[in-house]
Amino acid sequence: MIETLLIMWRESLEAALIVGVLLTYLARSGERAGMRYVWAGALGAVLAALAVGVASNGAAARLGPDAQEVLQAGVLLLAVGVLSWMVVWMHRNARQLGGDLRRRADRALATGRLVGLAAVAFAAVFREGVEAVLFLWGVVVQRADASPAALLAAGVAGAGLAAATAWLFFRGFAFLDLQTFFRVTGVLLLLVAAGLLTAAVNKLIGLGYLSPIEPQVWNSAWLLRDDSLLGALLNALVGYRSRPSLLEVLAVGLYLPAMGWALHRADVATRGSARRRPARSAA
């Protein structure tokens, strides 16, 4: 029973941390209404994970394990794509000036941004969700001696603990001043996206569709082990691996600077046009 709880805690922590980053960011931006998007993404992912988990399990498995893994990779890439598109879009449109156009662009910008964040929430929860469903199903089947209800309760408790852990983790962020907070969460969000990209590429390599080019570019286990607390935390949040393949490193090496630059330009342009515009009430 305890084992089930602990494993569920571990598996859910990854998703909980990512959703936590998104929610903390929105809460501090004063966009509490926007948090609904993230919750919607997360909830949608739970339902989707249940559906996929059921479809891929048991004798009547309709979704083969390979198809499922391809689906996961696809969902991750989609989330990275949506998030990136959102960042690029922000960059391109932050420079619009003028009354009506500005306000329309603001609204579309706001919605587009929230959809991007919801997509990340969806991908993060979906990935771990399917694993969790398969794991719990297996536990219930295997442990004929314990009641399914008790086992499921232990599982849900584990997920709840993960949510609580993430909440506690991000409470720590409340002590940062606003500017630092946004800088930190901005970077964190970008790293989360890079982590999702790494995961997608890793899955495609494991499926045999892509070549790693070089399977282990470096081994940083001496510095940070994958199974240490910090290593597991970083793996969950930003996709840290002690022995990444060259393809994964190149993917992140291309993605981060490009997105970082686009985000930076969006920030600069937004701040610039805000200074030029007469003061308005906050949106």
Place this chain on the structure above:
Amino acid sequence: MPRLLPVAALALALGLLALAATARAEERAVPVAVAEHGFAPAEVEAVAGERLRLEVTNRTAAAIEFESFELNRERVVPPGQTVAVYVSGLSPGRYEFFDDFHQERRGALVVK
């Protein structure tokens, strides 16, 4: 978006390179089963540089997660199913793997 275009082009070239590299490689199947007591066989061997297709069969009644930090792979296998996990270009060494859901089950890929 003139400045992101070279980045996109580079990404595309990278993707194509990675794709092409798999097309030419010959692969060897290495069956690895997971039973209640552990991996069977607990150790599998390979030659350095080979492209391997680890065929992980789950012979238990519950889902397992084939995971390895050394191989940089993790894959959930539902009960009764077999998945193919690709690894290639490995240098000689011992690469340990385990079942993340039942960590007492451990095995290793020994590359010569």
